[in-house]
Amino acid sequence: MSNLAKLDVLVFGAHPDDAELFCGGTICSMTSMDYRVGIVDLTRGELGSRGSASLRTEEATEAARISGVSVRTNLGLADGNIENTFDNRLGVIRVIRRHQPEIILMNARECRHPDHGAASELVGECTFYSGLRRIESFDAGESQEAWRPKHVLEYVQAIPFEPSLVVDVSHVWEQRMASLMAFKSQFYNPDYKNNDEPDTYISNEGFLKSVEARARMQGLRIGATFGEGFRNFNGPIGTKDIVATLMPE
Numbered sequence: 001m002s003n004l005a006k007l008d009v010l011v012f013g014a015h016p017d018d019a020e021l022f023c024g025g026t027i028c029s030m031t032s033m034d035y036r037v038g039i040v041d042l043t044r045g046e047l048g049s050r051g052s053a054s055l056r057t058e059e060a061t062e063a064a065r066i067s068g069v070s071v072r073t074n075l076g077l078a079d080g081n082i083e084n085t086f087d088n089r090l091g092v093i094r095v096i097r098r099h100q101p102e103i104i105l106m107n108a109r110e111c112r113h114p115d116h117g118a119a120s121e122l123v124g125e126c127t128f129y130s131g132l133r134r135i136e137s138f139d140a141g142e143s144q145e146a147w148r149p150k151h152v153l154e155y156v157q158a159i160p161f162e163p164s165l166v167v168d169v170s171h172v173w174e175q176r177m178a179s180l181m182a183f184k185s186q187f188y189n190p191d192y193k194n195n196d197e198p199d200t201y202i203s204n205e206g207f208l209k210s211v212e213a214r215a216r217m218q219g220l221r222i223g224a225t226f227g228e229g230f231r232n233f234n235g236p237i238g239t240k241d242i243v244a245t246l247m248p249e
């Protein structure tokens with residue numbers, strides 16, 4: 001039996017909740033149009049000040065259910081130490097080849113959390129290397145074919161940059177926030193009580209407001225209520241027909 005599980009879009013994040021935090025609306029928008037979307041979390045987020053690796057795994061499963069994601073995988077790399085090693089590259093290459101996505105979304109270099117930049121470097125390189133057939137990889141004992149995604153986009157995080165593409169996520173905003181709130185231990189939630197755990201940068205109510213503010217600012221750029229910004233990793237996007245590209249409807 002083949003291990004291939006073809007997806008349209010594969011979303012990488014350094015930690016469980018990166019995908020939902022930075023591009024959850026885009027994920028919900030794509031699944032609402034019946035595109036097959038997968039998420040790959042590089043680490044279990046075991047260094048997080050709140051919750052635990054096992055609780056975050058449960059939360060990630062629930063978030064994926066809410067957003068309609070087809071598959072969610074955790075590569076189990078070390079939180080706080082995402083290294084660009086041959087073994088780690090092979091793990092990323094294996095999951096890209098397994099799902100053969102046309103589009104990959106991933107962390108950008110610009111962020112206050114160093115893991116996000118490290119994840120961007122690691123995954124960015126693998127989007128190229130996965131297309132080299134002489135890099136051999138195996139999935140459950142089966143040799144994999146080389147695969148290079150057509151497009152790679154970096155999502156805007158805490159440090160803004162000028163996006164080359166903004167996705168209108170207004171119509172899925174409530175679903176998008178529900179998938180984020182599935183990470184009960186991480187974000188503001190008056191029902192989550194664990195008095196031993198400290199408040200963090202992301203666990204206060206103001207942070208959630210900043211998530212909305214960021215989406216409103218991106219939306220404003222394209223005349224939408226809420227938007228999510230991306231930068232094309234490999235330079236400009238080519239077209240032969242600017243009308244079809246710019247006026248798709």
Ligand SMILES: [Zn+2]
Pocket residue numbers: 014015017018113116
């Ligand atoms: Zn993160």
